[in-house]
Amino acid sequence: MDVLVFGAGSLGTLVGALLARAHDVTLVGRDPHVAAVREGGVRVSGAVDAHTAPAATTEYDGSPADVAVVTVKSFDTAAAADALAGGSFEAVLSLQNGFVEETLAARLDAPVLAGTATYGARLLDPGRVACTGVGRVALGARRGGIDPHAERVGKAFRDAGIETLVAADMPRRRWEKLAVNAGINAATALARVENGALTDDPGRELARRAARETARVARAEGVSLPNRRALSALDEVVEATSDNRSSTLQDVDDEKRTEVDAINGAVVERGERHRLDVPTNRTLADLLRTWEAGRGVREAVEASAPTRQKESSQ
Numbered sequence: 630m631d632v633l634v635f636g637a638g639s640l641g642t643l644v645g646a647l648l649a650r651a652h653d654v655t656l657v658g659r660d661p662h663v664a665a666v667r668e669g670g671v672r673v674s675g676a677v678d679a680h681t682a683p684a685a686t687t688e689y690d691g692s693p694a695d696v697a698v699v700t701v702k703s704f705d706t707a708a709a710a711d712a713l714a715g716g717s718f719e720a721v722l723s724l725q726n727g728f729v730e731e732t733l734a735a736r737l738d739a740p741v742l743a744g745t746a747t748y749g750a751r752l753l754d755p756g757r758v759a760c761t762g763v764g765r766v767a768l769g770a771r772r773g774g775i776d777p778h779a780e781r782v783g784k785a786f787r788d789a790g791i792e793t794l795v796a797a798d799m800p801r802r803r804w805e806k807l808a809v810n811a812g813i814n815a816a817t818a819l820a821r822v823e824n825g826a827l828t829d830d831p832g833r834e835l836a837r838r839a840a841r842e843t844a845r846v847a848r849a850e851g852v853s854l855p856n857r858r859a860l861s862a863l864d865e866v867v868e869a870t871s872d873n874r875s876s877t878l879q880d881v882d883d884e885k886r887t888e889v890d891a892i893n894g895a896v897v898e899r900g901e902r903h904r905l906d907v908p909t910n911r912t913l914a915d916l917l918r919t920w921e922a923g924r925g926v927r928e929a930v931e932a933s934a935p936t937r938q939k940e941s942s943q
């Protein structure tokens with residue numbers, strides 16, 4: 630299978646290098662990483678040991694591929710879709726955080742599959758990536774149901790030795806992952822702690838409040854996500870990744886823009902559609918956006934707009 634991985638950073642390089650064990654893979658990324666991959670391939674260390682030689686480029690040339698895997702940060706999705714628009718793919722798979730599939734689907738002709746990845750990846754140096762935790766890729770039709778493209782892509786991932794589940798309930802799974810990220814990412818980034826710090830109060834209850842709010846918004850969106858399911862997923866991930874520095878904490882460490890808009894910000898935005906107040910997510914989003922504006926990693930943004938309920942009561 631011909632695979633294009635668009636966004637050869639931490640996750641894209643790990644997944645692309647592993648896929649290259651069984652498929653023809655081309656990474657699209659930036660120098661000096663691309664130059665190093667061209668020179669010596671990708672060395673994977675940590676929980677997985679591998680050395681493969683995918684092709685690599687800084688500019689996608691429109692060559693067709695069976696599947697395009699998108700692994701840019703959520704806020705780069707529209708630009709990535711524009712770059713891919715000239716290509717021909719049997720399917721496009723997003724492994725990103727956030728509800729980005731619609732952005733891809735609006736710009737690309739190919740069927741867009743939803744995916745979640747609980748592998749941990751960290752780009753160490755150009756050409757070197759660490760697998761900081763073996764997780765699982767879940768993928769399927771973004772609106773749920775059985776999809777032949779998902780079956781084919783899932784087989785390709787499994788043939789490359791990637792733990793993969795082809796799921797018919799991706800809407801629920803994406804909201805469940807969002808509840809986990811809403812609970813973990815901002816809290817650990819703002820408190821500058823590893824995920825395990827959320828095992829005990831006050832962090833545990835803070836994370837649970839954000840996750841419960843997220844599950845409530847999911848239900849308002851017509852997705853069946855009971856609080857108990859969101860909270861058990863949160864507990865499982867906190868325990869399984871207790872030594873991890875969340876991706877948002879890593880972004881704060883590196884003084885880089887975070888994915889707050891795709892995580893807590895998305896809960897606030899979707900909640901407003903249903904006149905639901907989500908004070909914990911709103912506060913976490915406003916704090917992270919304040920940090921981003923203060924560090925100049927994004928233009929100053931308006932604080933989250935007050936909910937309509939508040940406006941109507943004024």
Ligand SMILES: NC(=O)C1=CN([C@@H]2O[C@H](COP(=O)(O)OP(=O)(O)OC[C@H]3O[C@@H](n4cnc5c(N)ncnc54)[C@H](O)[C@@H]3O)[C@@H](O)[C@H]2O)C=CC1
Pocket residue numbers: 635636637638639640641657658659687700701702703705708709712724725726727746747748749750751752876888
């Ligand atoms: N790193 C991890 O362990 C995991 C990451 N994710 C998700 O995967 C997505 C990517 O995360 P990371 O890999 O950590 O981010 P990253 O920032 O390491 O990788 C994204 C890469 O895409 C590249 N890129 C962006 N636009 C490009 C363009 N137009 N042309 C070429 N290259 C371009 C960037 O230069 C960067 O290297 C995020 O949504 C994240 O939440 C999900 C699970 C785990």
Ligand SMILES: CC(C)(CO)C(=O)C(=O)O
Pocket residue numbers: 809810813814824866870873874875876877
């Ligand atoms: C699951 C979790 C929270 C692991 O750290 C993650 O997805 C992230 O850091 O973005």
